[in-house]
Structures are given as structure tokens and as C-alpha cells.
Amino acid sequence: MTVAVASLVLAGVSAYAQIKQGEATKKGYYAQAEHKKLEGRVEAVKAKEQGIQVLKATNKALASVGAIAYAGGLEPSLGTPQDIGTYSVLNPGLNDFITSKDNEFLAISTANAQAEDLRFAGRQAKKQAYIGAFTTMASAGFNYASLGSAPAGTTTTTASYGQSPGYYQARYG
Numbered sequence: 001m002t003v004a005v006a007s008l009v010l011a012g013v014s015a016y017a018q019i020k021q022g023e024a025t026k027k028g029y030y031a032q033a034e035h036k037k038l039e040g041r042v043e044a045v046k047a048k049e050q051g052i053q054v055l056k057a058t059n060k061a062l063a064s065v066g067a068i069a070y071a072g073g074l075e076p077s078l079g080t081p082q083d084i085g086t087y088s089v090l091n092p093g094l095n096d097f098i099t100s101k102d103n104e105f106l107a108i109s110t111a112n113a114q115a116e117d118l119r120f121a122g123r124q125a126k127k128q129a130y131i132g133a134f135t136t137m138a139s140a141g142f143n144y145a146s147l148g149s150a151p152a153g154t155t156t157t158t159a160s161y162g163q164s165p166g167y168y169q170a171r172y173g
Helices: 003-071 079-146
Strands: none
Touching: 003 079
16 A cells, blocks of 8 residues: 555545544534523423412412401401502512513523524534545545655656757766
8 A cells, every 4th residue: 555545545534533523513512402401491490480489479468468457457458458469569479470481481592592502503513524524635635646746846857968859968078
């Protein structure tokens, strides 16, 4: 096996390794993307649980306002007890619940965006691997073509005096 053929074989092995590395990197990025999506779901569930806890606390506080008003001899659904329930308990509770719903949406949206970024990085890594493999093979092909030939820009002549009309051998003497 000549050096030129060995060089081509090694370039082929290198190109194959580059492609395999790119595919493995892509798989790794895709796995990270799936993990990000799951993390987003977990965060969304946590936000949903917080919203449920807010609603439970709001319900307890409203019941407490009604019970205290009734115990004090007031009608719980009229006047001051109703205003306290509405403005001091229900409105803040509703705002907290809406915030928890927004957090749930943001957790999923952010995770999906990060997952898409990771998938894009994976596709780019695979593309770069194929470009690198092509470059390796092209470079090896050019090297193979240039092995054994004279360097560019030089001429070799072996003509002796009288063999070719355009070339004369120098004579010293």
C-alpha cells in the first residue's frame, strides 16, 4: 500500500468519525431538549399547585370573614363584611391565582423555546460534521492528486543538446 492510498484511507476514517461525532452530538442535544421540556412541565405543575393553594387560602379567608361577620350579628353578604371579603381577600387572591396561571404558561413556553434552541444546535452540529468530513475528503483528494508530481511552478527537462530544438544543454568549457 502506498503512502497516497494510506492517506486516503485515513482521511476516510477521519471523515467517518467526524460524521459519527456529529450525529452523537445531535442526539445529545435532542436528549437535553427533551429534558428541558420535562423540566418546564414540572415547573408548570408547581405553578398550578401554587394557584390551587391560593384558591384554598382565599376560600378559607372568605369563610372566616363570613363567620366573623355572622358571629358579630352582621349580614355577611352586605356592607362592610362584603367589602372586606371582596377587596381584602378575593381581589388579592384572584391576582395571585392569575399570576400562578401566567407562571404556568411561562414555564412551558420557556422550556419549549430552550428545547427548540437545543434541537437547532444539534442540527447545526450534525451539519458541521458533514461539512468537516467533506472538507477532510476533499483535502485528501487534492493531496492524493498532487503526490508524485512535480511541485507547481517548476519544469524538468532532460533534453540533451541536439534532441529538442527548443532546449540546449549548457556547455562549460
